[in-house]
Amino acid sequence: xxxxxxxxxxxxxxxxxxxxxxxxxxxxxxxxxxxxxxxxxxxxxxxxxxxxxxxxxxxxxxxxxxxxxxxxxxxxxxxxxxxxxxxxxxxxxxxxxxxxxxxxxxxxxxxxxxxxxxxxxxxxxxxxxxxxxxxxxxxxxxxxxxxxxxxxxxxxxxxxxxxxxxxxxxxxxxxxxxxxxxxxxxxxxxxxxxxxxxxxxxxxxxxxxxxxxxxxxxxxxxxxxxxxxxxxxxxxxxxxxxx
Amino acid sequence: xxxxxxxxxxxxxxxxxxxxxxxxxxxxxxxxxxxxxxxxxxxxxxxxxxxxxxxxxxxxxxxxxxxxxxxxxxxxxxxxxxxxxxxxxxxxxxxxxxxxxxxxxxxxxxxxxxxxxxxxxxxxxxxxxxxxxxxxxxxxxxxxxxxxxxxxxxxxxxxxxxxxxxxxxxxxxxxxxxxxxxxxxxxxxxxxxxxxxxxxxxxxxxxxxxxxxxxxxxxxxxxxxxxxxxxxxxxxxxxxxxxxxxxxxxxxxxxxxxxxxxxxxxxxxxxxxxxxxxxxxxxxxxxxxxxxxxx
Ligand SMILES: Cc1cc2nc3c(=O)[nH]c(=O)nc-3n(C[C@H](O)[C@H](O)[C@H](O)COP(=O)(O)OP(=O)(O)OC[C@H]3O[C@@H](n4cnc5c(N)ncnc54)[C@H](O)[C@@H]3O)c2cc1C
Ligand code: FES
Ligand code: FES
Numbered sequence: 001x002x003x004x005x006x007x008x009x010x011x012x013x014x015x016x017x018x019x020x021x022x023x024x025x026x027x028x029x030x031x032x033x034x035x036x037x038x039x040x041x042x043x044x045x046x047x048x049x050x051x052x053x054x055x056x057x058x059x060x061x062x063x064x065x066x067x068x069x070x071x072x073x074x075x076x077x078x079x080x081x082x083x084x085x086x087x088x089x090x091x092x093x094x095x096x097x098x099x100x101x102x103x104x105x106x107x108x109x110x111x112x113x114x115x116x117x118x119x120x121x122x123x124x125x126x127x128x129x130x131x132x133x134x135x136x137x138x139x140x141x142x143x144x145x146x147x148x149x150x151x152x153x154x155x156x157x158x159x160x161x162x163x164x165x166x167x168x169x170x171x172x173x174x175x176x177x178x179x180x181x182x183x184x185x186x187x188x189x190x191x192x193x194x195x196x197x198x199x200x201x202x203x204x205x206x207x208x209x210x211x212x213x214x215x216x217x218x219x220x221x222x223x224x225x226x227x228x229x230x231x232x233x234x235x236x237x238x239x240x241x242x243x
Numbered sequence: 244x245x246x247x248x249x250x251x252x253x254x255x256x257x258x259x260x261x262x263x264x265x266x267x268x269x270x271x272x273x274x275x276x277x278x279x280x281x282x283x284x285x286x287x288x289x290x291x292x293x294x295x296x297x298x299x300x301x302x303x304x305x306x307x308x309x310x311x312x313x314x315x316x317x318x319x320x321x322x323x324x325x326x327x328x329x330x331x332x333x334x335x336x337x338x339x340x341x342x343x344x345x346x347x348x349x350x351x352x353x354x355x356x357x358x359x360x361x362x363x364x365x366x367x368x369x370x371x372x373x374x375x376x377x378x379x380x381x382x383x384x385x386x387x388x389x390x391x392x393x394x395x396x397x398x399x400x401x402x403x404x405x406x407x408x409x410x411x412x413x414x415x416x417x418x419x420x421x422x423x424x425x426x427x428x429x430x431x432x433x434x435x436x437x438x439x440x441x442x443x444x445x446x447x448x449x450x451x452x453x454x455x456x457x458x459x460x461x462x463x464x465x466x467x468x469x470x471x472x473x474x475x476x477x478x479x480x481x482x483x484x485x486x487x488x489x490x491x492x493x494x495x496x497x498x499x500x501x502x503x504x505x506x507x508x509x510x511x512x513x514x515x516x517x518x519x520x521x522x523x524x525x526x527x528x529x530x531x532x533x534x535x536x537x538x
Pocket of ligand 2: 040041042043044045046047048049050051052062063064
């Protein structure tokens with residue numbers, strides 16, 4: 001039974017038509033059929049996020065989906081980052097952030113982290129630390145301890161914000177290539193200096209896991225909200241409800 | 244490992260899906276694939292055919308209708324997480340959604356797929372139990388509803404027939420004196436629960452608990468109901484002592500196993516604590532108690 005199916009994937013703006021078996025995973029189609037090996041395979045079970053790509057703008061784990069299921073969709077992989085309008089023909093601000101803020105060591109998780117980072121910033125250009133940690137909570141890194149990855153994404157958020165300001169308050173939209181807002185060298189130097197200062201990794205969540213609550217949640221007391229209320233509750237439960 | 248060979252079908256209507264399920268050899272339904280794809284790859288499942296329901300647009304909904312919150316078989320975890328309706332009225336759903344797996348998985352995985360998977364560590368089964376919910380199943384003989392209590396038989400085993408497709412999960416719309424919450428203890432973000440508790444409380448005009456629902460995650464062979472605790476609560480006014488009793492009863496009724504994350508007695512204690520917290524939030528959301536503000 002070799003029931004090959006023809007599917008069309010638009011990957012990083014280029015349309016490809018390939019033949020795949022139904023059991024072929026999207027990650028294998030991307031890496032092997034299209035030779036785009038920037039998307040990594042780590043765990044193969046949905047845990048590590050190394051295979052994260054954007055499918056129609058949404059981050060998914062490409063080892064958890066069959067290629068046939070992606071027929072007709074638009075995929076963005078790490079190889080497409082430099083061609084995005086906000087990259088201005090150079091490294092994408094997220095990639096620049098990972099370089100400036102030491103967001104990688106071995107780099108294995110980095111493509112997935114970049115895609116999750118992109119999804120975070122697409123949804124919210126000004127995320128706080130907790131939102132970034134939540135956004136990358138499906139991506140494991142065994143080298144860096146997450147703090148620098150968070151800083152890298154923060155760096156990109158700032159960079160994109162600067163660019164938007166330079167463009168007159170409008171974020172460069174896809175379609176028009178934005179060469180007018182190249183990152184200027186002063187900003188780069190500043191960022192490099194900042195990142196050197198921020199490199200002291202004394203942060204409590206470092207190496208603990210990707211997200212803010214990545215240790216056992218503190219279980220101290222069951223619930224203290226009734227401690228003082230008991231007498232009161234019996235008296236005026238209904239009043240409280242009615243107000 | 245690659246999945247074994249299978250035929251892939253993509254019906255676009257429920258009728259077509261049901262007739263495919265009936266006519267094909269050893270079919271399996273594929274929804275979000277966030278449990279099934281790895282199972283196929285480890286060859287824990289070896290179906291000859293996969294009936295992919297992602298093309299059935301009519302199953303993609305999340306709405307209130309005929310007295311129920313109805314969640315179609317293509318409602319993703321992320322849809323629940325992002326819904327204003329859920330945020331406003333369904334506390335336990337709003338609590339649970341962001342605690343299921345991670346953002347990428349929530350974009351694909353469905354609440355119905357999760358319930359059909361019947362993993363005792365799945366969060367949605369407990370929420371369904373707490374809300375006295377049910378699933379609607381379509382098979383060759385037509386449609387039937389299966390209450391949450393009759394659905395989960397064993398780990399990964401439900402009372403669903405082989406050729407039945409769950410079209411939706413649903414729970415009654417809460418009234419204005421009702422509140423619910425879900426609390427989960429996990430090792431780190433994205434993990435399955437070590438223990439989880441969903442609670443729902445409905446109050447009468449006098450502030451007494453008219454109806455209580457408590458579902459427990461990861462502390463028995465299936466998602467389980469804490470019925471002794473529910474019985475203790477009904478007819479009573481909320482108080483710390485009452486909720487402590489309920490927590491203890493839930494813990495007694497749970498059956499956790501010791502594993503690398505903790506021994507059974509620890510997990511029982513956590514069921515107790517999580518139950519009290521979930522009940523506190525449920526009562527607060529029903530507008531019956533207020534959180535104590537420490538001066
Ligand atoms: C890393 C990781 C972490 C996770 N963490 C959590 C967690 O913390 N909490 C949690 O609850 N879950 C967790 N999950 C599971 C996740 O929520 C899945 O999305 C869910 O279990 C399955 O939903 P699905 O739509 O992907 O179903 P699928 O994988 O497509 O299907 C699962 C099973 O249900 C059957 N099925 C699916 N839809 C139907 C239907 N409509 N009718 C009948 N049968 C059907 C399938 O045949 C299959 O047997 C995790 C998964 C991963 C990979
Ligand atoms: S390879 Fe896909 S999540 Fe690890
Ligand atoms: S940089 Fe090595 S795994 Fe993240």
